[in-house]
Amino acid sequence: MDKKTISADGTSLAYASRGEGPPVILVSGAMSTGDTVAPLAEALADRFTAVVYDRRGRGESGDTRPYAVEREVEDLAALIGAVGGEAALYGVSSGGALALRAAASGLPVRRIAVYEVPFAVYEGGAEERAEYTERLTSALEQDRRGDAVELFLRLTGLGEGLIQGARQSPMWPGMESIAPSLAYDDAVMGDGLVPEARLASITAPVLSLAGGASPEWMREAARIVADTAPRGTYRVLERQSHMVEPEVLAPVLTEFFGQ
Structure with missing residues (x-):
């Protein structure tokens, strides 16, 4: 990251921009940094100032x-102030929930696109989220960062064998280093249910996306987001999972943000 701006409470925020044109700010999800969405920024840079x-x-x-x-x-x-006073937002997973919150709060957001915000629309989802919050809070209070990461990976549906393999991988120390931020994403998601009143207050166009290879409940959550936002549109990207490919996503976002 080659640039800095300061938030209202004095927190320093690192960011970078690529390309020229109307600004689009990319909001990453849990266990992610700006580098995670940098490939998408590169794919958008020919039409927009893509900010990570x-x-x-x-x-x-x-x-x-x-x-x-x-x-x-x-x-x-x-960030919006630093890049010109108005921007479009794209958020992935829990980053999408944050982008929707920002739009509902009245920030100068021109358009919002989100990909697979994991609202708990499946049976027992609210209870599962509440249990996750309780166990995550306990793990972080005791500084059991590895356990916190495991809890998150289980919430995403990752199998036990893959989780234990991840623990032995070179990426694990980096995952533990940002484990406290899991509480932030958990707070952004609230009770895990679709925040219908908040979505109904968004006046800007909303594009809610899901992958055709993702679980059905994720597509249902994306559809409900689009149906609830007054100017919402729902779209499925065939053969895509939660780890959407930038080269597939970028043309869709280019079309939406270019309107």
Whole structure:
């Protein structure tokens, strides 16, 4: 990241931009930094100023306590101010929930696209989210960062064998280093249910995307987001999973943000 801006509470935010044109800020999800969405930024850079940033508590950005979701909305306000005073937003997974919150808060957001925000629309989803929150909070309070990462990976549906393999991999120390930010994504997701009143207040166009190879409940959640937002559109990207390929996603976002 080669640029810095300061959020309302004094937190330093690291960001980078690629290309020229109307600004689009890319909001990463849990266990991710701005580098995670950098390939998508490169794919958008021929039409837009694509902005990636490290959310607070990860990468090169600071972290001022106590945390509140409102501080992350203020972070996006600072970034929007730094790139010209208005921007489109793209958020993936829980980053999509943050982008929707920012739009509903009244920030100058021109358009919003989100990919597979994991709202718990499946049976027992609310209970599962509540149990995850309780266990995650306990693990982080005891500084059991590895256990916190395991909890998150199980929530995503990763099998036990793959989780134990991840623990032995070179990437594990990096995952543990940003484990405290899992509490931030958990807070952004709220109770895990679709925030219908918040979505109904968004006046800008919303594009809600899902992958054709993802679980059916993720597509259902994406559809409900689009149906609830007054100017929402739902679209499925065939043969894509939660790890959507930038070369497939970029043309869809280019069309939407270019309108």
